[in-house]
Amino acid sequence: MSDGFQHRMIDEPQRGWERLWLWAGEHVNPIVIKEVRQSLKSKQFTISFGLTLVAAVGWTLVAISMMVPRIFYMPAGVPLLAGYFCILAAPLMVIIPLVAFLSLTAESEDSTFELLSISALSARQIVYGKMASACVQILLYLSALAPSIVLTYLLRGVGLSSILLLLGWTVLLSIAETALGMLLGAIARTRMLQVIAAVVLLGGLFWGMGMWLSFIINFGLASMPVPGWSEFLISAGLASVLAAIVSIALRAAAAAIDFPSENHSTPLRRRILALLGLICFWTIVMILMVQEMVVAQVMLSLVSIPMLVIGTLMTGERGIISPRAQRSLPKTFVGRVFLTWFYPGAGLGYVFIVGSFAAFVATIAVLEITFAGEFSNRNGRNSNALLVGYVLLCYLAFYLGINRLLMMLVPRQQPSRMVGAVAMMAANLLLSHLAPLFLVYYANDYREFDYDWHQAFNIIWTVREILDNNSVDLGASMVIITLCAIGVFGLNLLLCTRDVMLIRVGLPPRVREEELAKQPTPAPIIDPFVDA
Amino acid sequence: MVASQPMIQLRRVFRSFGSTQAVHDVSFEVEAGQVFGYIGPNGAGKTTSMRILATLDLPDYGDALIDGFSCVNDPDRVRRRLGFMPDNFGTYANMNCIEYLDFFARSYGILGRDRTRALRRTLAYTGLDKIAEKSIRGLSKGMRQRLCLGRAMIHDPAVLILDEPANGLDPRARIELRQMICGLAAEGKALLVSSHILSELGEMCDSIGIIERGKLIVSGTVAEIKTKLRPHIDVLVQLTDGGEQLSHWLAGKPKVANIQVSERVVRFQFACTDPQLQAELLRAIISANFSVLEYSTESRSLEDVFLQITTGAVQ
Incomplete structure (x- = not known):
C-alpha cells in the first residue's frame, strides 16, 4: 500500500470545521464526487475553462483599448457585458448541457451504467448527482467571469439588477438545457438513437444560445437597463414554470x-x-x-x-x-x-x-x-x-x-x-x-x-x-x-x-421480517418483586 | 439472513427476446457457502439468467430471489446483498483503483471508518494494495478483473454472481482467482460462477448446472451428475502375469462388464462409483492371488460430462 493512500485513510480531522467538512464529504451524493473528480481531471474541462478565461481577459483588453478615451467620461458597461455574456454562454449553454448528455450516454457505452444500476444508488441519485455536478461546473465558470462582470458595473451604463436578472436567467436556462440533455441521454439507449439525439441536442443548444444572446443584446441590455417589478414578476412566473419543467425532465430521465x-x-x-x-x-x-x-x-x-x-x-x-x-x-x-x-x-x-x-x-x-x-x-x-x-x-x-x-x-x-x-x-x-x-x-x-x-x-x-x-x-x-x-x-x-x-x-413475508428486524426490540418488563 | 433459506433461487424463469427463448423454465437453488457452477455453450442463456438475478433484466415469467427477496419486486433490497461481476464491465477514465473502489463503497452507503476498513480489506484480498494509486487505464486485463471483483465484494455481499471471471486470465491469475472464490465460499457466501474453463469449475464448485438453448438440462453436485450420466467406472489392472486368468475370474462377477485383455493389462467397467467398493474390488483381486503391479480407476472429467450432455446447438 502506498504512503499517500495510507495517509489519506488514517488522517483524522482535529478542528471543528474539518470534521464538518468531512461529514459533508461523507454524506454528499457519491455521483457528485465522481463526476466532479472526473470532469476536473478531464482535458475537455481544462481546455474549455482555459479558453473561457483567455477569452474574458482578451475581450476586456480589446474592448477597453477600443473605447479609450471615451471610457473615461461615457458609460461603457453595456458593450463589455454583452461580450462577457457571449463568452459565458458558450460553456453554460452549450458545453455543460452537452457534457451532461454525453456523461449519461457514455455510461451505457462504456458498460459502466450496469455497475451503477446494481449499486445501492437510486436512479434519481444518479440523475440528480450528474445535475449537481453540472451545477458545480456552472459555478466554476461563473466564478471565472465574476471579476470581469463586476468590472462592467463599475464602468457604468448597466444596473446591478439587470446584471443579476440576466445572469440568473442564463444560469436557469443552462440548468434547463442540462436537464433536457440528460433526459435525451437517458432515453437514447441505442447507438443510433444516441447519434441522432446528439445532433438534435447540439443543434438545439446552438439555436438556444443564439436566441438568448440576441435577446440579451437587443432587449436585455439595450432597452431594459433597470428592470421594473413587472419584469421581475414575469421572470418569477417563467422561472417557476421552467423549474417545474426541469423537475419533470430530471424525474423522467430517472424513470x-x-x-x-x-x-x-x-x-x-x-x-x-x-x-x-x-x-x-x-x-x-x-x-x-x-x-x-x-x-x-x-x-x-x-x-x-x-x-x-x-x-x-x-x-x-x-x-x-x-x-x-x-x-x-x-x-x-x-x-x-x-x-x-x-x-x-x-x-x-x-x-x-x-x-x-x-x-x-x-x-x-x-x-x-x-x-x-x-x-x-x-x-x-x-x-x-x-x-x-x-x-x-x-x-x-x-x-x-x-x-x-x-x-x-x-x-x-x-x-x-x-x-x-x-x-x-x-x-x-x-x-x-x-x-x-x-x-x-x-x-x-x-x-x-x-x-x-x-x-x-x-x-x-x-x-x-x-x-x-x-x-x-x-x-x-x-x-x-x-x-x-x-x-x-x-x-x-x-x-x-x-x-x-x-x-x-x-x-412479502421476507420484507416484513426485515422491516421488523430494523425496529428496536422493546426492553423486557421486569417484575421488581420477583427475583430474576 | 434466514438460516435454511437458499441464498440464490431461480423459480421457473422464462425470458425471451423476440422469437428467441433465452431462458426457458429454469429453476435452481444455491445455499450459503456453496459455489454453483453455471455451464453452457455461448448463447445458452447463462448471462441472461445472471442478469435477471443481478436485477438488470426482468423475467417474462417466474421469479428470482436473493436471500428470499424478489429480484423483480424488491431490487433495492437485493442489490445490497448482491455483488455482480459482469462478463463485460467498464471502468471510468481519469480514476485510479482506490478512487474507483471508494466511489462504489460510497455508492453502497459505506461511510467513514467502515469505508476505510472495507477498502483495506478489499485491496488486500484482491492483491491490489500495491497499485492502489495506479490509474485504471494502465492496468492489465488480470488486474482489471481483480478490480472488478473488488468492486463486486466491496460491500461484503452475502451473494456473489461472477460471469466468466477467469476470462482472459493467465494460468497463475486463474489459480489465484480460484483460491479467492474458494475463500469467499469458506466465509459463507453463496457464489454463482459461469465459466468456459470446465476443469476449474469442477475443482471449485460444490454443484453445477448445465444449460443449453435456455433449458437447464441437469443440475446437482459434480459427482451426482457424473454418476447419473454414467453409473460405472473404467478400471485398469496391470499384473506381473496372468491377464487371461484375471479376465476369466472377473467374467463371472456381477457389476463387471466390457473386459478387455492386452497381455498383462486388463481393462473393464465396474458398475459402481463408491470409492469404498472400489477399494474392496482391489482387495478381492489381490486376495485371489493375482500379482497386481498397478490398479487405477478412470473417472470422467467435467468436459466429458458436458460434451455428453450438450449437443452444441446454438440459438
Whole structure:
C-alpha cells in the first residue's frame, strides 16, 4: 500500500470545521464526487475553462483599448457585458448541457451504467448527482467571469439588477438545457438513437444560445437597463414554470434509466399536476394584470399541446401496476377513486391527463364567469376562452382515448411502445385532418369551401372558427365533438375499472421480517418483586 | 439472513427476446457457502439468467430471489446483498483503483471508518494494495478483473454472481482467482460462477448446472451428475502375469462388464462409483492371488460430462 493512500485513510480531522467538512464529504451524493473528480481531471474541462478565461481577459483588453478615451467620461458597461455574456454562454449553454448528455450516454457505452444500476444508488441519485455536478461546473465558470462582470458595473451604463436578472436567467436556462440533455441521454439507449439525439441536442443548444444572446443584446441590455417589478414578476412566473419543467425532465430521465418494476408514474404525474397548477396560477395573475381574457385563450391553446404530447406518451405505457406499485395503492375506496389515476397504466394516465386539463379549463371558466363582463366592457370585445377550453378538452379526450384504445391492440411486451404511441397519434391526427379536407374538396369539384360539420375533427380550423366568432357553422361540429369525446372517454373509463378495483397488497413475508428486524426490540418488563 | 433459506433461487424463469427463448423454465437453488457452477455453450442463456438475478433484466415469467427477496419486486433490497461481476464491465477514465473502489463503497452507503476498513480489506484480498494509486487505464486485463471483483465484494455481499471471471486470465491469475472464490465460499457466501474453463469449475464448485438453448438440462453436485450420466467406472489392472486368468475370474462377477485383455493389462467397467467398493474390488483381486503391479480407476472429467450432455446447438 502506498504512503499517500495510507495517509489519506488514517488522517483524522482535529478542528471543528474539518470534521464538518468531512461529514459533508461523507454524506454528499457519491455521483457528485465522481463526476466532479472526473470532469476536473478531464482535458475537455481544462481546455474549455482555459479558453473561457483567455477569452474574458482578451475581450476586456480589446474592448477597453477600443473605447479609450471615451471610457473615461461615457458609460461603457453595456458593450463589455454583452461580450462577457457571449463568452459565458458558450460553456453554460452549450458545453455543460452537452457534457451532461454525453456523461449519461457514455455510461451505457462504456458498460459502466450496469455497475451503477446494481449499486445501492437510486436512479434519481444518479440523475440528480450528474445535475449537481453540472451545477458545480456552472459555478466554476461563473466564478471565472465574476471579476470581469463586476468590472462592467463599475464602468457604468448597466444596473446591478439587470446584471443579476440576466445572469440568473442564463444560469436557469443552462440548468434547463442540462436537464433536457440528460433526459435525451437517458432515453437514447441505442447507438443510433444516441447519434441522432446528439445532433438534435447540439443543434438545439446552438439555436438556444443564439436566441438568448440576441435577446440579451437587443432587449436585455439595450432597452431594459433597470428592470421594473413587472419584469421581475414575469421572470418569477417563467422561472417557476421552467423549474417545474426541469423537475419533470430530471424525474423522467430517472424513470428512463430505472428498473421497470419501479413506480415512476406517481411522482411524474404529481409533478405534471404541479406544473399545471403553476401555469394556472400565473395565467390568473396575468389575466388580472393585463385585464384581458385573451390571455386565457392563448394559455389554453399553449397548454393543450404539451398535454397532448404527454398524454400520447402515457397511452404507450404498458398498463401494468406491478406488485411493488400495488403495495402503495390507496387503502380506502375514496382514495382509490381520487388517487388511482396517479398510478402506472395507459388507461389511468389517459384519465389523469383529461382530468387535469378539465380542471384547468374549469378554473378558466370560473375566471371568465367572474371577470369576463368587466374585462370585455373595459376593452370592448368578448372572450371565447371558455369555448376554446371546452373544445380543446373534447379533442384531448377524443384523440388520446382513440390512441389508448388502439394501443390496447399492441402486445404489452412489445418494446418501444411509447414510440409506437407517438407514431399512432401522428397517424390519427393526419388522417382525421386531411381525409375530410380531401373528401369535401373532391365533393366540391376542387373548389374552395367553407367550414362545416365535416371538419369537426380538424382542431386548428375549429378553434380558428371559434376565435373568429363564426358561431353559425359550429353547432353541428360541437355536437359531434361532444358526443365522440363523451363516448370515447366513457369507454376508456369502463376499461379502467380493473385498475381501479385493484387493492393494496401487503409486504412479502421476507420484507416484513426485515422491516421488523430494523425496529428496536422493546426492553423486557421486569417484575421488581420477583427475583430474576 | 434466514438460516435454511437458499441464498440464490431461480423459480421457473422464462425470458425471451423476440422469437428467441433465452431462458426457458429454469429453476435452481444455491445455499450459503456453496459455489454453483453455471455451464453452457455461448448463447445458452447463462448471462441472461445472471442478469435477471443481478436485477438488470426482468423475467417474462417466474421469479428470482436473493436471500428470499424478489429480484423483480424488491431490487433495492437485493442489490445490497448482491455483488455482480459482469462478463463485460467498464471502468471510468481519469480514476485510479482506490478512487474507483471508494466511489462504489460510497455508492453502497459505506461511510467513514467502515469505508476505510472495507477498502483495506478489499485491496488486500484482491492483491491490489500495491497499485492502489495506479490509474485504471494502465492496468492489465488480470488486474482489471481483480478490480472488478473488488468492486463486486466491496460491500461484503452475502451473494456473489461472477460471469466468466477467469476470462482472459493467465494460468497463475486463474489459480489465484480460484483460491479467492474458494475463500469467499469458506466465509459463507453463496457464489454463482459461469465459466468456459470446465476443469476449474469442477475443482471449485460444490454443484453445477448445465444449460443449453435456455433449458437447464441437469443440475446437482459434480459427482451426482457424473454418476447419473454414467453409473460405472473404467478400471485398469496391470499384473506381473496372468491377464487371461484375471479376465476369466472377473467374467463371472456381477457389476463387471466390457473386459478387455492386452497381455498383462486388463481393462473393464465396474458398475459402481463408491470409492469404498472400489477399494474392496482391489482387495478381492489381490486376495485371489493375482500379482497386481498397478490398479487405477478412470473417472470422467467435467468436459466429458458436458460434451455428453450438450449437443452444441446454438440459438
